[in-house]
Amino acid sequence: MTTTSHSEPVIVADDLQLTFTQGKRTTRAMDHVSFTVERGTTLALVGQSGSGKTTTARTVLGLQRPDSGVVRVCGQDVHALKRTELQKLWRRIQVVLQDPFGQLNRRHTVQRIIEGPMVAHGYLDTAGRARRAAELGDAVGLTVAQLGRKPQELSGGQCQRVAIARALAVNPEVVVLDEAVSALDVSVRAQILNLLSRLQRDIGLTYLFITHDLAVARYMSHNIAVMNAGRIVEYAPREQLFASPRDPYTRALLAAIPQGIDRKGPADV
Numbered sequence: 001m002t003t004t005s006h007s008e009p010v011i012v013a014d015d016l017q018l019t020f021t022q023g024k025r026t027t028r029a030m031d032h033v034s035f036t037v038e039r040g041t042t043l044a045l046v047g048q049s050g051s052g053k054t055t056t057a058r059t060v061l062g063l064q065r066p067d068s069g070v071v072r073v074c075g076q077d078v079h080a081l082k083r084t085e086l087q088k089l090w091r092r093i094q095v096v097l098q099d100p101f102g103q104l105n106r107r108h109t110v111q112r113i114i115e116g117p118m119v120a121h122g123y124l125d126t127a128g129r130a131r132r133a134a135e136l137g138d139a140v141g142l143t144v145a146q147l148g149r150k151p152q153e154l155s156g157g158q159c160q161r162v163a164i165a166r167a168l169a170v171n172p173e174v175v176v177l178d179e180a181v182s183a184l185d186v187s188v189r190a191q192i193l194n195l196l197s198r199l200q201r202d203i204g205l206t207y208l209f210i211t212h213d214l215a216v217a218r219y220m221s222h223n224i225a226v227m228n229a230g231r232i233v234e235y236a237p238r239e240q241l242f243a244s245p246r247d248p249y250t251r252a253l254l255a256a257i258p259q260g261i262d263r264k265g266p267a268d269v
């Protein structure tokens, strides 16, 4: 099956397990990890450094094979796909990473960077790609002049907009954002979060949003999964998790949130 049936969530992670072994040391990076993400919603995967968030994201993207368990994205069993089939799936699931500069090729202009996935996936003709790059640049708030610049001539926030435009270039259904706003200062972070929310409302994107920051998760998500030492210790709709956290680890994370962060986020709108 190549399409998502109406009843199946866009992402299904079912009982993922993975242990890394380095010499005598073993790390349980995923321990019975299960979750689903419905179309047009955001699941925030929250937890401290080393809790297994990135490993889970990489597993969802098909970049990391689990020891056991299944991931289905857009109805396809990610780890049963041949390489060429997985590459086709990457048109439907794109990724934005933390490092605004490191994830962009310094030798290319912003326009060429945004066109990159379109070229890789044979999407549109040359003129169509240029048009779409301009449209996407506009959608994420980049100027025409900035499209002609290289990443090192832009700010961190502008680079993150480029990474988002590039992720959207081939019209994906799902975007995995791994600490995508963590490196940005507070006001730029808010702008990018608002942008992501607007895009979700406008085009029905599904997000797997990875963050160590529960305040950001509160702002962005519909559902939250809290990870600790490879396990999802709490998994609930956002309001429920904030109103009545059950797990002590979640409570400790909540207690660490600075006061004064808005309770309502774009997901409420």
Ligand SMILES: Nc1ncnc2c1ncn2[C@@H]1O[C@H](COP(=O)(O)OP(=O)(O)OP(=O)(O)O)[C@@H](O)[C@H]1O
Binding pocket: 020, 021, 022, 027, 028, 029, 047, 048, 049, 050, 051, 052, 053, 054, 055, 056, 212
């Ligand atoms: N390739 C690997 N080989 C060995 N251990 C690994 C590997 N990748 C991750 N780990 C270990 O697995 C655990 C989970 O790592 P992971 O990067 O998924 O956590 P994280 O929650 O994303 O943390 P961070 O926010 O710091 O990236 C950590 O203890 C990490 O050291």
